[in-house]
Amino acid sequence: MKDIVVIGVAGGSASGKTTVVNRLQSSCNDRVVLLSHDYYYKPFSELSPEERTKINYDHPDAFDTELLIKDIRKLKQGIAIDRPVYSYIENTRLKETVRVNPAKVIIIDGFMIFENEKLRELMDIKVFVDTDADERLIRRIKRDVNERGRSLDSVINQYTETVKPMHELFVEPYKKYADIIIPRGGLNDIAIDMLVHRIEAIVEEDF
Numbered sequence: 001m002k003d004i005v006v007i008g009v010a011g012g013s014a015s016g017k018t019t020v021v022n023r024l025q026s027s028c029n030d031r032v033v034l035l036s037h038d039y040y041y042k043p044f045s046e047l048s049p050e051e052r053t054k055i056n057y058d059h060p061d062a063f064d065t066e067l068l069i070k071d072i073r074k075l076k077q078g079i080a081i082d083r084p085v086y087s088y089i090e091n092t093r094l095k096e097t098v099r100v101n102p103a104k105v106i107i108i109d110g111f112m113i114f115e116n117e118k119l120r121e122l123m124d125i126k127v128f129v130d131t132d133a134d135e136r137l138i139r140r141i142k143r144d145v146n147e148r149g150r151s152l153d154s155v156i157n158q159y160t161e162t163v164k165p166m167h168e169l170f171v172e173p174y175k176k177y178a179d180i181i182i183p184r185g186g187l188n189d190i191a192i193d194m195l196v197h198r199i200e201a202i203v204e205e206d207f
């Protein structure tokens with residue numbers, strides 16, 4: 001039996017990680033499972049909804065990364081997990097969980113997943129989705145206003161106060177750990193096709 005392969009997909013907020021991962025998943029179907037670092041945001045249930053809007057969500061302390069590491073280890077041992085579900089609208093973890101069964105390829109995505117050494121060491125292939133900051137900001141404004149229930153002012157304030165400075169501390173310096181860098185994000189067909197072929201080769205090996 002071959003080892004389970006863990007692929008990490010990092011990159012700044014709104015760089016196109018989800019777009020890349022969805023394209024990888026749809027090419028490889030149920031042979032691949034996805035765990036997003038964002039599922040593992042701490043619930044901060046002791047705080048009021050108003051207080052939760054003020055948290056720095058771009059700092060490593062906002063995540064329960066230990067739980068993610070435990071869950072990846074269980075999947076690697078062939079044990080199913082119940083992963084948390086996070087709401088960006090309510091800024092907290094929901095009551096329900098989602099069952100994740102072991103698969104040959106585990107994809108982990110998250111903007112700062114290369115920052116944590118223990119997490120990084122679990123990854124066999126590290127991919128960084130690299131998109132210019134101005135494009136990421138435009139995409140983030142559109143997404144957060146349309147899908148995450150934010151006002152234009154709140155997106156711009158959050159970006160200047162935490163997203164950008166934390167990106168410079170916890171995302172960009174860790175790009176050096178990537179094995180593959182995908183410029184321009186989710187619509188880079190050539191880079192995505194190459195990755196899909198690599199993953200297909202892995203899942204087609206004897207299990």
Ligand SMILES: Nc1ncnc2c1ncn2[C@@H]1O[C@H](COP(=O)(O)OP(=O)(O)O)[C@@H](O)[C@H]1O
Pocket residue numbers: 011012013014015016017018019020139140142143184185186187
């Ligand atoms: N190449 C692209 N061109 C234009 N918009 C894009 C592109 N890639 C992603 N987007 C859009 O930008 C937003 C952020 O992309 P997403 O894949 O969710 O990024 P991430 O997971 O890195 O935050 C989404 O609304 C997505 O539809």
Ligand SMILES: O=c1ccn([C@@H]2O[C@H](COP(=O)(O)O)[C@@H](O)[C@H]2O)c(=O)[nH]1
Pocket residue numbers: 012013014015038041057058087088090091092110111163
């Ligand atoms: O409650 C929350 C939790 C997270 N965020 C922001 O989300 C992004 C990460 O998502 P991407 O898909 O990688 O963009 C992060 O930059 C946090 O600022 C939030 O606003 N509220």
